[in-house]
Amino acid sequence: MKSKTKKLSVIAIIGLLLLSLAACSGENKEKSSSQDTKVEATEQTKEDMVIEFGLAPDEDTAAILRKYEPFIDYLEEETGYTIKPYVGADYTAVIQAMDSDHLDAAWFGPSEYVLATDQVKSGVEAFAKAVQTEDSIKYRTSFVVKAGSEYKSMEDLKGKTLAFTDPASTSGHIFGRYSLVEENIVPEEYFENVIYAGSHDAALLSVINDEVDVAAVSSRKIPGFIESGVIEEGDISIIYESVEIPADPLTYRNNLPEEVKTALKDALINNPEKVKEVLSGTEFSHFEEAKDEDYDLVRNAYKVAGLEPEL
Numbered sequence: 226m227k228s229k230t231k232k233l234s235v236i237a238i239i240g241l242l243l244l245s246l247a248a249c250s251g252e253n254k255e256k257s258s259s260q261d262t263k264v265e266a267t268e269q270t271k272e273d274m275v276i277e278f279g280l281a282p283d284e285d286t287a288a289i290l291r292k293y294e295p296f297i298d299y300l301e302e303e304t305g306y307t308i309k310p311y312v313g314a315d316y317t318a319v320i321q322a323m324d325s326d327h328l329d330a331a332w333f334g335p336s337e338y339v340l341a342t343d344q345v346k347s348g349v350e351a352f353a354k355a356v357q358t359e360d361s362i363k364y365r366t367s368f369v370v371k372a373g374s375e376y377k378s379m380e381d382l383k384g385k386t387l388a389f390t391d392p393a394s395t396s397g398h399i400f401g402r403y404s405l406v407e408e409n410i411v412p413e414e415y416f417e418n419v420i421y422a423g424s425h426d427a428a429l430l431s432v433i434n435d436e437v438d439v440a441a442v443s444s445r446k447i448p449g450f451i452e453s454g455v456i457e458e459g460d461i462s463i464i465y466e467s468v469e470i471p472a473d474p475l476t477y478r479n480n481l482p483e484e485v486k487t488a489l490k491d492a493l494i495n496n497p498e499k500v501k502e503v504l505s506g507t508e509f510s511h512f513e514e515a516k517d518e519d520y521d522l523v524r525n526a527y528k529v530a531g532l533e534p535e536l
Contacts, residue, residue, distance in 0.1 A: 230255075234287045242367065252461070261517065269294075271305045271306060271510070273307070275307045275308075276309065276329045277309050277311055277328045277329050277330070277332070278300070278308050278309065278311065278323075278329065278330050279311045279313065279319045279322060279323065279328045279331030279333075280293055280310055280317070281319065281332060281337065282312050282313050282391075283334070283338065283391075283424060283443065284425055284426045284446065284450075285385065285424070286312045288453070289312050290312065290400060292506050293310065295502075295504075295505075296366050296503050297310050297357075298381050298503070299492070299500070301491070303488075303492035303499075304485075304488040304489060304492050306488065306489070311317075313372055315342075315391050316334070316337050316391070316392075316393035316394060319331055319333070319339060320337060320341045320344055320393070322339065324341075326362075327475060329449050329475040329481055329509060330471060330475070330481075330489060331475075332355070333473065334395035334473055334535075335392060335472075335473065335474065335520050336393060336395035336399040336400075336523050336526070337393050337394075337395065337520045338476060338523075339520055339523045339534050340535070342517070343534045343535070344535070347479055348478065348479030348531050349479065349518060350476060350479055350486075351475070351515040351516070351520070352475060352476065352477060352486070352514070353474070353475040353490065353492045353494060353512040353514060354472040354473060354474050354475070354512065354513055354514075354519065355474075355475065355535065356472060356513055357445065357472070357510065358509065358514065359510070361490070361508040361509075362447070362508075363444065364396065364398065364443070364444065364469060364470045364472070365400070365444040365468065365470060366397070366441050366442070366446065366463075366465055367441070367442055367443070367447065367460040367466050368401065368446040369432060369437070369447075369464070370382075370439050370461065370462055371433060371457055371462075371530070372434060372460055372461055373430055374438075374462070376379050376439065377464060378526065379408065379410065379464065379470060381414070382438060383416075384416070384417055385417060385438035385439065385465070386417055386418045386420070386436075386438045386439070386522050387420070387437060387439050388418070388419075388422045388431045388437040389419065389421050389422070389423050389428070389437070389438075389441050390441070390442060391424065392421060392423060395427075395470055396422070396445075397424075397425055397428065397441055397443060398441065399526050399527060399532065400467040402530040403467065403526035403527075403529050404466075407528050407529065409498070418437075420437065422440065425433070425442045425446045425450075426450055428440040429450060429455065430456075432461060432462070433460055444463075444466060445508050447449075447461075459514065470476065470523075471522055472515075472519075474515050474519070475493050475512065493512040494512055497512075499512050512519050
């Protein structure tokens with residue numbers, strides 16, 4: 226009887242040992258599976274992260290997205306993040322989107338950048354600036370009139386009508402107003418009417434369609450508008466231009482993760498030949514590092530023009 230009891234005890238012990246081993250094996254499998262899932266999730270995190278990237282709404286939205294599609298594709302490929310382009314209804318919308326953390330980065334005009342540094346609560350940092358191609362037109366405000374008109378200088382336009390583009394536009398307003406004030410011309414006093422057309426192409430068309438007498442637009446956009454058929458060669462004449470404007474800054478929010486900042490900056494600065502290729506449909510050739518003080522001239526333009534950087 227004792228022998229039989231011993232046998233039963235041994236069997237019970239062996240059974241418990243087997244159950245214990247099975248449990249451990251199951252736990253190990255679960256741990257292994259959990260670790261694999263964590264590794265897989267870590268590997269997917271970068272791919273799944275979406276970087277919302279704002280583009281200046283300085284012409285038709287479809288044209289902007291078409292022009293910068295190769296640039297956006299390059300950023301995706303180089304950084305490993307999904308890059309989602311955003312074109313606001315106007316410059317204010319882009320700044321507000323960044324202020325509400327709906328945008329992570331943006332290609333601003335110089336005055337929009339200065340405005341954003343004052344308005345975006347989390348802070349905005351300029352990390353690169355877009356350098357124009359050597360054969361491109363220098364970045365200025367061009368005051369244009371309809372070709373063949375009686376207007377040959379700003380003096381001829383006293384009491385006439387003027388179109389700026391957008392209140393926050395660098396070349397379509399800030400530097401245009403700045404240059405006029407430097408010539409002792411206060412637009413609202415000098416012209417019979419001052420309007421904001423909304424974009425550079427709309428301002429040009431307002432001249433072509435005789436809705437205004439003169440428009441302030443970006444000098445570097447005029448060739449593209451002729452090439453795309455927005456206006457015809459010889460439709461307009463440039464009668465006055467501002468001083469040269471600082472290069473466009475590319476920016477990101479200060480509270481973005483450092484690895485995202487580094488990835489964006491490295492993609493734009495460290496591969497100039499590839500960048501030149503993806504920018505071939507624009508007037509830009511490459512990017513250089515940017516500093517906030519590069520835009521002190523813009524701050525002075527606001528001051529001289531009697532404007533405050535505000536939405």
